Amino acid sequence: MKLKITIDTKVYEVEVEASEPEQVQLPPVGYLMQPAAVRVPASPMAAAPVDDGGAPVNEEKVCRSPISGIVAKLTAQEGQSIQTGDTILVLEAMKMETNITAPMAGKISKIRVNPGDSVKAGVVLVEFE
Numbered sequence: 001m002k003l004k005i006t007i008d009t010k011v012y013e014v015e016v017e018a019s020e021p022e023q024v025q026l027p028p029v030g031y032l033m034q035p036a037a038v039r040v041p042a043s044p045m046a047a048a049p050v051d052d053g054g055a056p057v058n059e060e061k062v063c064r065s066p067i068s069g070i071v072a073k074l075t076a077q078e079g080q081s082i083q084t085g086d087t088i089l090v091l092e093a094m095k096m097e098t099n100i101t102a103p104m105a106g107k108i109s110k111i112r113v114n115p116g117d118s119v120k121a122g123v124v125l126v127e128f129e
Helices: none
Strands: 004-009 009-015 062-064 068-074 087-093 094-100 106-111 124-128
Touching: 087 106, 087 124
Parallel strands: none
Antiparallel strands: 004 009, 062 124, 068 087, 087 094, 106 124
8 A cells, every 4th residue: 555645845655564453362251350369478587577566576477468558358357267378358559459368377366457558568467366
């Protein structure tokens, strides 16, 4: 296909080839993508880390926030027994929801956040018995 293009009163004749449009695979209609679960690694930290309240915490019995965000919803409650990988709460960061999962099996002794709370990365979200 030939086209005429005018730039600053000068006319150029250009030949253009049309290419085949690329095939794009879309998910089926009604398909909902689920947010990926985030596991907080049990990494060794400095001896007796101090949380916001100033009291030392046992790292083996807490779940810390892997990212900064806002608590969208709690899916577990204090006193509930959970298994490793169960969703405890959902954080929203940059308009994406991230499931925060239990790093261990056990019973929740205290949930330190509420829906709507803003949290920073590394803050203790949940304590286990």
